[in-house]
Amino acid sequence: MRIAVLSGKGGTGKTTVAASLALVTTNSQYIDCDVEEPNGFLYLKPEFSRSSEVKVRVPLIDESICTHCGACARICQFNALAVTPNRVLTFPELCHHCGACSLVCEAGAITEVDRRIGVIEADAVGFAVQGRLDVGEPVGIPILDDLKIWIEPGRTAILDCPPGASCAVVHSLEDCDFAILVTEPTPFGLHDLKIAAELVKTMGIPAGIVLNKAGKDNSIIETFCTEQNLPILLKIPYSRQIATDYSNGILPVQASSEWAYLFGELAAKLPGLAQGVKA
Amino acid sequence: MRVIVTSTGPTIDSPMDPRFGRAEYFLIVDSETMKATAIDNASRNASGGAGIAAAQAVIDARVDALVTGHLGPNALNVLRNSKVALYEGIHSSVEDNLNQLKAGQLKPVATGGQPQYGQGGGMGQGGGMGQGRRGGQL
Known part of the structure; x- marks a missing residue:
């Protein structure tokens, strides 16, 4: 209960x-x-x-594959990515870990990596x-x-x-x-x-x-x-x-x-x- | 030269909007003809990251320069990675800002040297020494 x-x-x-x-x-x-x-x-x-870290998945950009098409920034509802002509900037603290950016990346340049945001203690x-x-x-x-x-x-x-x-x-x-x-x-x-x-x-x-x-x-x-x-x-x-x-x-x-x-x-x-x- | 000026209204005689991420409009102005096109700032009411989205809009508009009031750290971080020249506007109309820009009277925004990429950047030197003074009665 x-x-x-x-x-x-x-x-x-x-x-x-x-x-x-x-x-x-x-x-x-x-x-x-x-x-x-x-x-x-x-x-x-x-x-x-006892404790365990709480982690979320945030995007990591592989600039060597990225075509800077801008699809990831357009799909992000939380403005956690910006695409400039030669670089993608990520703002992990704004990310809500939905994974949409990596789904829409046709070049496959986005992987998701762990990022700690807190801890559980018991x-x-x-x-x-x-x-x-x-x-x-x-x-x-x-x-x-x-x-x-x-x-x-x-x-x-x-x-x-x-x-x-x-x-x-x-x-x-x-x-x-x-x-x-x-x-x-x-x-x-x-x-x-x-x-x-x-x-x-x-x-x-x-x-x-x-x-x-x-x-x-x-x-x-x-x-x-x-x-x-x-x-x-x-x-x-x-x-x-x-x-x-x-x-x-x-x-x-x-x-x-x-x-x-x-x-x-x-x-x-x-x-x-x-x-x-x-x- | 094509310039974006943040604006409180859709026309060139509107006052410059000192807010960047939450500006009402972005006015794209051709500095030669002074012809202006207004873009509604879609990120004006974003719950977060308005500055980042606005910076993205400026980059996507492929302009040469931006005139606005205050740029926050995230917006500055994005714009530093573009070729857009950044200027601090004056509290007057968009048109006045353009004229000042053409006359070389607007202050460039300090971008802090090398661009810093996204999260994790930022170096600062903190100084500060204080000398305490007790009130006269003690």
Whole structure:
């Protein structure tokens, strides 16, 4: 079973929820899909003993065969090639690794070569797995593809998604059985929750809400959830104690048995929710 | 001489567009007759690599010179590998830019000597020494 934790808005508590759930779920895997800035390790404190480089295929031009016809530059949708009268320039950081350039090259002057863009790191038992994009690289999607290879059948994978609702989130969500949308009772929280809710709906993934930083009046989120028929699975109060613990690398489930129990209850509901049982 | 000037409009009296990759139009002007042909900049709204695509368009147009505002590093890298002469334009009409070019008044764009090919080029010398000064109250 694959559970995605996403939010739209950054800083609502995705990592708190995802890492907490991973800790209280038996036979789980925590998969940090926020490859631009993975941070689950700060709380789970795994010892990463395994790693694999993430590589993409980018074009390499053989200038001795190249006729400078320009077909590769014309077919490239990402402007990753330019053909000058006597030389082809490649811009590997713009390449999306589709291979179209080598397909259209009639002279056969293009081969594809490996280029590292990041790394996957995992602990010995595969409980904590994270993808990390190298500094300066703009496209992390291929890392997400590689991350999913580390998800083991029969285990419950909790995917800590990147913020926003862009390609990286869509890619993380693909093949997930249920989505937990983490939000906060603010106009920004609601704004981005709407986008996230629309995304999971479009992708046909059942979803529920964790309302973090809940206060006395949470109607801004509650009204939306009622309208959209989205169950609120858990409310985490706006609490100085939780924030203090978090800043010290301690999750609510580690700090109090009450939170361990509440997250445990949520974890127990997930298989049913993933199969469409009402919360 | 055939010159491309980046332009905010399709006619020679339009202001020069200081953007290169995201310019509205490329105006191909014959410097003798001052006859202009406008090309719509197809890469204006590209999500990335607009400068590279624009440089490709300039090369494909087989012109002798380019007058524009600012060339980014990728565009410069492509254009260095062509015979197109590069000039920094002035904030005025395309026509004024052409007249200045003919009068030898436009500044050539520094191409940094030897061309650098695509990715991986780029050398720089970083200098910089600072002397800290504490505020007077300390």
